[in-house]
Amino acid sequence: MASEYTTSEYIKHHLTNARMCTSDDGIVFNKACEDAGFWVWHIDTLGWSIGLGILFLWLFRKVAKSATTGVPGKLQAFVELIFDFVDGSVKSSFHGRSSLIAPLALTIFVWVLLMNLMDLVPVDLLPTIAGMIGQYGFGMDPHDVYMKAVPTTDLNLTVALALGVFFLMIFYSIKIKGVGGFTKELTLQPFNHWAFIPVNFILESITLLARPFSLALRLFGNLYASELIFILIATVGYFQLPMHFMWAVFHLLVLPLQAFIFMMLTIVYLSLASEDH
Template identity: 70%
Template sequence: MSTGEEQTVSQYIQHHLTNAAVGEGFWTWHIDTIGWSVFLGLLFLWGFRKAAKKSTTGVPGKWQCFVEMCVEFVDTSVKDSFSGKSKLIAPLGLTIFVWVFLMNLMDLIPVDWLPMAAQQIGGAMGYEPHNVYMKVVPTTDLNTTLALALSVFLLIIFYSIKIKGVGGFVKELTMQPFNHWAFIPVNFILETVTLIAKPASLALRLFGNLYAGELIFILIALIGYFQLPLHFAWAVFHILVIVLQAFIFMMLTIVYLSMASEEH
């Protein structure tokens, strides 16, 4: 990336891995992550709503076929994995799968294109180009993956209390796996760790895979003229990672909510 002065390799990598942020400390907002997340979410809503409004019982168009395939795929996954009854789970699964997939898909855009465009715009607005940052893959930001995982965690608590009641939920935390009052402290520690590990594993798995993929793209960009073949080869492989991570996040969400909906 050209900033008007030569950059070292470490400066180049650090620049690409730095978010555009406002605020300080706990109240720091990553505006590039928020902006791209909201944009991709609205893109998902607009695209699927358009397909729904123009759907036909006759020969469907290509976009309608794609949307129907996504809906059917998620619907089948929910029926196979969710044991309870809820009108929320299938739409939630579809939203998670498509939204996470779109955020992951931004990783395939060459790493310099959008940051360089942001630098040009920032320079025109009077900012120093090397102080203009732009990360375009929301899932390479731990804040995004943690926010998604915490939302799932709150739903787990909600469904656990809704199905089992407060007493049943407390009993589940204190009387399993050892069903004896003497083991209540041990059970509570084990079950609490298990409960907290669910959102933590969701967030860290998605973040780790996408962050590593983005870092490899950045290292490939440092090669120069020979980067295009390597970028293409890594992108072809990375497509599998992008789809797989969206699918895993969706399936684990469904499974965790199914476990929370079971009565013991």
């Protein structure tokens, strides 16, 4: 597929989302959405993220329904290993009381990990399949069919995940401290004097807002750079297979690490929001 484009066109094609929007002509896709303004749906990001979320729910439900107290099967043992790992992380990092945190942490870790693992799929495989479906099924030019299969390379998704964590931080802060306590936290720290209220508010607001943005940008930046390197490797011709293999092996450590960091920072941020002093 790389031979059909120049290198810059090839990279641009692989880093472009499949888009859907509405216009005067009804529902339109991809290039027709370039002047659509703000409200554009990245249907590949939505499709893969929702599909992987459903896979996670189905798999863990299947294991839970078939779990035995005797010698577990390989899949049950693997799921129990993940569950114990996340449960231990929550117990060591979250110092409040909430029945939501452990399931939330498990969901974040497994869901983000599954989305990250899509980075190991050969970069030409899914776009080529999508192009063939568009060409033979809908009469489209394959060059106008886009497919980004790694949802976490889309800043919209990582920001959405981080905003969910941010709203939970606000919720727990108000629930534990009350509106008054949350307001005092924003206005009387770190300088406990009324004259420093404006300074405190600016500093604490920046700190509060920086947490979700750092979550979103860290995950997006690492996965986007990783996918870009895979795409660049695909342009080198005959040497791409060993280079792809070496980079993929390295990512067997990096991809779970990014999911773990996102999960741990979520736990820490919610633990800080739940402190009642």
